[in-house]
Amino acid sequence: MTDPALATEYRLTTEEGLKRFIARVLEKVGVAAPDAHVVADVLAASDLRGIESHGVARLESYYVSRIKSGKMEAKPDVTVRRETPTSIVLDAGNGLGHPVSKRAMLAVIEKAKERGAAFGAVRNSNHYGIAGYYAMLALEHDMIGIASTNTVRYGAPTFGKGLMLGTNPLAFAIPAGKEPAFVLDFATTTVPRGKLEVYQRKEKPLNPGWAIDAEGHPTTSAPEALKGALLPLGGFGIDNGGHKGYGLGLLVDIICGVLSGGAFGNELPLPNQPAEPGKISHFFGAFRVDGFRDVTDFKRDMDEELRAFKSSEHAPGAERVYVAGEIEHEKTLAHRRDGIPVHAKVWNGLEKMAGELGLPFDIERT
Amino acid sequence: MTDPALATEYRLTTEEGLKRFIARVLEKVGVAAPDAHVVADVLAASDLRGIESHGVARLESYYVSRIKSGKMEAKPDVTVRRETPTSIVLDAGNGLGHPVSKRAMLAVIEKAKERGAAFGAVRNSNHYGIAGYYAMLALEHDMIGIASTNTVRYGAPTFGKGLMLGTNPLAFAIPAGKEPAFVLDFATTTVPRGKLEVYQRKEKPLNPGWAIDAEGHPTTSAPEALKGALLPLGGFGIDNGGHKGYGLGLLVDIICGVLSGGAFGNELPLPNQPAEPGKISHFFGAFRVDGFRDVTDFKRDMDEELRAFKSSEHAPGAERVYVAGEIEHEKTLAHRRDGIPVHAKVWNGLEKMAGELGLPFDIERT
Numbered sequence: 001m002t003d004p005a006l007a008t009e010y011r012l013t014t015e016e017g018l019k020r021f022i023a024r025v026l027e028k029v030g031v032a033a034p035d036a037h038v039v040a041d042v043l044a045a046s047d048l049r050g051i052e053s054h055g056v057a058r059l060e061s062y063y064v065s066r067i068k069s070g071k072m073e074a075k076p077d078v079t080v081r082r083e084t085p086t087s088i089v090l091d092a093g094n095g096l097g098h099p100v101s102k103r104a105m106l107a108v109i110e111k112a113k114e115r116g117a118a119f120g121a122v123r124n125s126n127h128y129g130i131a132g133y134y135a136m137l138a139l140e141h142d143m144i145g146i147a148s149t150n151t152v153r154y155g156a157p158t159f160g161k162g163l164m165l166g167t168n169p170l171a172f173a174i175p176a177g178k179e180p181a182f183v184l185d186f187a188t189t190t191v192p193r194g195k196l197e198v199y200q201r202k203e204k205p206l207n208p209g210w211a212i213d214a215e216g217h218p219t220t221s222a223p224e225a226l227k228g229a230l231l232p233l234g235g236f237g238i239d240n241g242g243h244k245g246y247g248l249g250l251l252v253d254i255i256c257g258v259l260s261g262g263a264f265g266n267e268l269p270l271p272n273q274p275a276e277p278g279k280i281s282h283f284f285g286a287f288r289v290d291g292f293r294d295v296t297d298f299k300r301d302m303d304e305e306l307r308a309f310k311s312s313e314h315a316p317g318a319e320r321v322y323v324a325g326e327i328e329h330e331k332t333l334a335h336r337r338d339g340i341p342v343h344a345k346v347w348n349g350l351e352k353m354a355g356e357l358g359l360p361f362d363i364e365r366t
Numbered sequence: 367m368t369d370p371a372l373a374t375e376y377r378l379t380t381e382e383g384l385k386r387f388i389a390r391v392l393e394k395v396g397v398a399a400p401d402a403h404v405v406a407d408v409l410a411a412s413d414l415r416g417i418e419s420h421g422v423a424r425l426e427s428y429y430v431s432r433i434k435s436g437k438m439e440a441k442p443d444v445t446v447r448r449e450t451p452t453s454i455v456l457d458a459g460n461g462l463g464h465p466v467s468k469r470a471m472l473a474v475i476e477k478a479k480e481r482g483a484a485f486g487a488v489r490n491s492n493h494y495g496i497a498g499y500y501a502m503l504a505l506e507h508d509m510i511g512i513a514s515t516n517t518v519r520y521g522a523p524t525f526g527k528g529l530m531l532g533t534n535p536l537a538f539a540i541p542a543g544k545e546p547a548f549v550l551d552f553a554t555t556t557v558p559r560g561k562l563e564v565y566q567r568k569e570k571p572l573n574p575g576w577a578i579d580a581e582g583h584p585t586t587s588a589p590e591a592l593k594g595a596l597l598p599l600g601g602f603g604i605d606n607g608g609h610k611g612y613g614l615g616l617l618v619d620i621i622c623g624v625l626s627g628g629a630f631g632n633e634l635p636l637p638n639q640p641a642e643p644g645k646i647s648h649f650f651g652a653f654r655v656d657g658f659r660d661v662t663d664f665k666r667d668m669d670e671e672l673r674a675f676k677s678s679e680h681a682p683g684a685e686r687v688y689v690a691g692e693i694e695h696e697k698t699l700a701h702r703r704d705g706i707p708v709h710a711k712v713w714n715g716l717e718k719m720a721g722e723l724g725l726p727f728d729i730e731r732t
Contacts, residue, residue, distance in 0.1 A: 086452070086482030087657030116452030117483040119653050144621070157675055159684035164675060172617055182620060184613040190606055209575075209606050216681030233607045234599055240556055240575050241599045241611075247550040247690040250675065251538055254548060255510070258667045259658045265674040287485050291453030292625045301624045308631040309523055309530060309616065315582030318525035324613040 011347040012339030017364025019044045021350070022059055026096075028357045029067045030074030035099040039063065042098045042129040047340045050331035053194055054130045057346045060353045062127050063096060071275040072096065072126050078103070081261065086111055086118040089260055094278035097128030097149070105134040105284045109141055117287035121255070123262030124278035127151070131171035132185030132325075138173055138286040139181050142295045145173040146285035150256040152269045154193045156229035158238060158246040161216030163229050163270055167192055168252035173325075175289065177299030179306045183325025188249040189230040193271065196225050209235030209242075256281040339366035377713040378705030383730025385410045387716070388425055392462075394723045395433045396440030401465040405429065408464045408495040413706045416697035419560055420496045423712045426719050428493050429462060437641040438462065438492050444469070447489070447627065452477055454486040455626055460644035463494030463515070471500040471650045475507055483653035487621070489628030490644035493517070497537035498551030498691075504539055504652040505547050508661045511539040512651035516622040518635045520559045522595035524604060524612040527582030529595050529636055533558055534618035539691075541655065543665035545672045549691025554615040555596040559637065562591050575601030575608075622647040705732035 013021075019040040026036035047055035066072040076095025080088065088107045092100040104120040111118035128134070131147040138145025151166030171185035191210050199206055200222035211225030212218055218236045219225050233245025257264025262281035269276045289298050306323045314320050335341070342350070354361040379387075385406040392402035413421035432438040442461025446454065454473045458466040470486040477484035494500075497513040504511025517532030537551035557576050565572055566588035577591035578584055584602045585591050599611025623630025628647035635642045655664050672689045680686050701707070708716070720727040 082658060084482050084657045086653070089658050115481055115483075116450050117481075117485055117653075119483055119657065121658055144625075156681075157678065157687050159680055160675075160678050160687040161681045162678040164678050174617075174620055182616070184610075184617055186607070186610040186613060190600070207605050209601075212681065216679075216684075233610055234556070235575075235606060239573050240601060240606075241552070243688075243690075244550075244552040244599055245607075247552060250548070250671075250689065251540075251550055254540055254668070254671060258664065258671050259510075259655070261659050261663070261667075264667065265671045287452070287483075289625070291450045291485065292448060292455050292487055293627050297627070298624065301627075301630065302620070305616075305620060305624050305631045309526075312523065312526050312528040312530050313582075314525055315522075315527045315578065318582075321523050321526040322609075323616065324609075 009344050010341035011344060012366040013342055014364045014366055015044055015048060015336060015340060018047065018056060018340055018342075021363040022056060024359060025059060025064060025353065025357060028359055029064055031067070031096065032075055035096060038099040038102050039096055039129075042102075042133050044340070045133050046130045047342070048332045048335050049130070049132075049328035050335070051130055051328070052343065053192065056342060056350065058127075060349060064353065066126070066275050071277060076100075081123070086115050088118075088120040090120070090122045092122050092125035092278065094124055094126065097122075097125045097280060097282065100125060101128045101134055101147075101282050101284070102137070104282070105137050105145070105147065105286070108284045108286045109138055109143065112143055112286040112288055113141065116291045118285070120284040121260035122282040123257075123260035125262075125280045125282060126278065127280060128282055130185060131169045132173065132183050132328075134284055135171040135173035135185070136181070136183060139175045141286075142175055142289050143286045144175075144289065146283070147171045148252050148256055148283040150253045150264070150268060150281055152271055154230045154271055155189045155232060155249060156212060156216070157250070158232060158243045161212060161214070161229065164265065165189070165232070165246070165249040165253060166268060167230070168249045170248065170252060174302065175299060176302035176306055179303045180326055180329035182302070182306065182323060183328065185325075186233075188233055188245050188252060190233050190235060190245065191230065193230060196222050196230075200226060209240065212236065252283075255283040259283065375710050376707035377710060378707055378732040380730045380732055381410055381414060381702060381706060384413065384422060384706055384708075387729040388422060390725060391425060391430060391719065391723060394725055395430055397433070397462065398441055401462060404465040404468050405462055405495075408468075408499050410706070411499050412496045413708070414698045414701050415496070415498075415694035416701070417496055417694070418709065419558065422708060422716065424493075426715060430719065432492070432641050437643060442466075452481050452484040454484075456486070456488045458488050458491035458644065460490055460492065463488075463491045463646060463648065466491060467494045467500055467648050467650070468503070470648070471503050471511070471513065471652070474650045474652045475504055475509060478509055478652040478654055479507065482657045484651070486650040487626035488648040489623075489626035491628070491646045491648060492644065493646060494648055496551060497535045498539065498549050498694075500650060501537040501539035501551070502547070502549060505541045507652070508541055508655050509652045510541075510655065512649070513537045514618050514622055514649040516619045516630070516634060516647055518637055520596045520637055521555045521598060521615060522578060522582070523616070524598060524609045527578060527580070527595065530631065531555070531598070531612070531615040531619060532634060533596070534615045536614065536618060540668065541665060542668035542672055545669045546692060546695035548668070548672065548689060549694065551691075554599055554611050554618060556599050556601055556611065557596065559596060562588050562596075566592060575606065578602065618649070621649040625649065
């Protein structure tokens with residue numbers, strides 16, 4: 001890494017070293033080894049893809065501390081609640097979201113292999129990392145993958161002011177040929193809550209359209225916004241399409257929470273409250289490309305499509321046009337080559353946590 | 367209708383009268399009666415739902431004139447290009463988009479009845495009206511319905527300035543119990559191109575985030591924007607999530623154009639150009655609710671979910687919080703009771719068209 005800021009603010013580790021450390025920490029707090037390795041794989045994938053917010057930075061606060069405090073089961077009783085040749089519903093038993101979600105998505109993929117298309121849902125679960133990880137599991141099977149999850153309530157509906165909706169991400173993964181796959185993975189709020197916190201620390205004004213205050217007025221004040229709510233993609237009101245982002249957010253809560261028989265709407269946890277067990281639900285889907293066309297033809301045309309966008313004329317001041325998943329793919333290659341950057345604050349936190357758990361802090365450094 | 371503006375600017379007709387007129391016009395230009403009745407049903411559904419832009423107002427310019435000029439086939443040769451137990455791909459033979467799309471969606475629903483989940487696509491087609499119509503066909507079967515279409519290119523990708531993307535709508539329909547169904551049907555651009563035209567006529571400035579000029583700069587000038595491009599949902603750049611709307615728009619072009627083996631990307635028509643035959647493609651999906659839960663439990667919880675949002679605290683100045691499809695449902699009830707409003711200009715255009723076709727203008731007035 002030649003970026004001097006990175007050199008001072010970040011430590012570099014390897015994918016294997018990072019995964020080994022995460023798995024060992026989770027096993028230490030009672031997670032079964034196979035489950036711990038799934039969580040390690042999902043978190044490392046996030047850091048590899050440059051999505052620092054959803055990677056190892058959350059190991060302690062989202063996962064380890066909740067297991068240690070008894071809010072989340074280390075060894076949950078995962079049960080199949082409904083299963084058909086094209087669907088599966090799992091109860092996560094208030095365990096970690098990642099292992100049960102990988103199991104659900106792999107079951108969906110197996111069913112889609114047999115039947116062409118399948119869907120699944122998980123209830124009574126917890127945070128599962130990046131949605132894109134699960135959607136991308138479909139890629140190597142020449143399928144289109146879908147993944148979604150509801151979350152803690154951070155956002156208000158259009159015309160509303162109550163905290164009713166999570167950041168509720170949706171992810172779609174579509175295979176290509178020589179080009180990296182199209183991977184769209186986005187929160188249905190305009191920005192994540194973490195962005196408000198960053199702006200508060202930097203004492204910077206927010207963009208209009210990001211948030212409202214506790215009274216429901218649009219605000220550019222980070223402290224006021226943190227007492228209020230995030231706005232859906234499209235911003236305040238309906239003039240810039242806020243009702244579309246709100247509609248997508250509610251869609252996610254329905255296909256995750258209502259469809260799985262899990263918690264939804266007002267039952268979802270609120271921020272800055274003690275963690276509530278098993279209130280999060282997930283949704284998964286997969287279908288075969290060859291139900292529509294020969295895979296080789298499809299992949300050839302996907303390459304043409306993605307290249308058409310990537311080579312299209314860029315706006316003044318922009319370097320070029322990207323397609324969804326491209327930047328994350330490039331970062332993955334760079335981080336595999338040069339090391340995965342972990343912010344110094346996160347790194348120090350990991351070292352502290354390892355000490356508290358009585359583990360050697362032997363996370364590999366490049 | 368007691369609104370005085372409506373009383374002077376609008377004529378009122380009945381659903382049956384409107385459908386009969388549309389079907390008769392289409393049959394007169396050579397469309398087979400069953401196909402003409404499907405188009406009439408889709409266009410009337412749009413006017414019933416209050417989506418005037420996509421209803422009878424487009425009968426002449428989008429459909430009749432293109433058939434008369436030979437740009438679109440009145441009696442197309444529709445062929446099945448691929449079919450599996452959970453998928454179907456149809457070639458529309460450059461005919462009207464509506465009949466082939468209804469056929470595709472009904473086939474998808476039949477397959478989902480048998481197998482639980484199914485998808486379909488249509489290529490070599492034309493404009494098909496409102497996406498929501500097709501998604502809603504799933505509702506009476508206790509399924510979740512999905513519909514999408516690519517369109518003429520009106521929009522630029524994030525960081526780009528070229529016309530690369532249509533308004534590319536996505537629609538999802540989810541059944542409820544006593545509440546009206548959740549029906550989310552939205553363009554993945556911030557606004558439709560027609561909105562720029564309205565603002566140009568009224569000489570009003572556009573909202574920031576709606577469009578760029580031909581150089582790729584954000585603009586609030588309607589004339590400049592009409593020479594430029596629409597922006598994706600989320601607006602200019604990435605700060606307010608424009609890359610998310612762009613990602614959704616490209617997702618739609620892939621699942622419609624690339625997956626069907628139809629036209630995509632640069633092959634799609636440009637605005638203000640002569641119509642090109644069969645460049646539009648559509649995507650459909652359906653899956654059974656009871657693959658996840660008992661339908662009665664699901665519908666009870668859907669009612670609870672939708673009511674939670676509808677009764678949640680509203681922002682200052684707002685009357686209340688709505689859920690997707692609610693306003694359109696209320697308008698449908700009102701228009702069935704009081705008559706369907708057709709703008710006087712559209713009404714006069716229909717009368718003129720009827721005269722040119724040698725048809726009596728006997729569209730029923732309430």
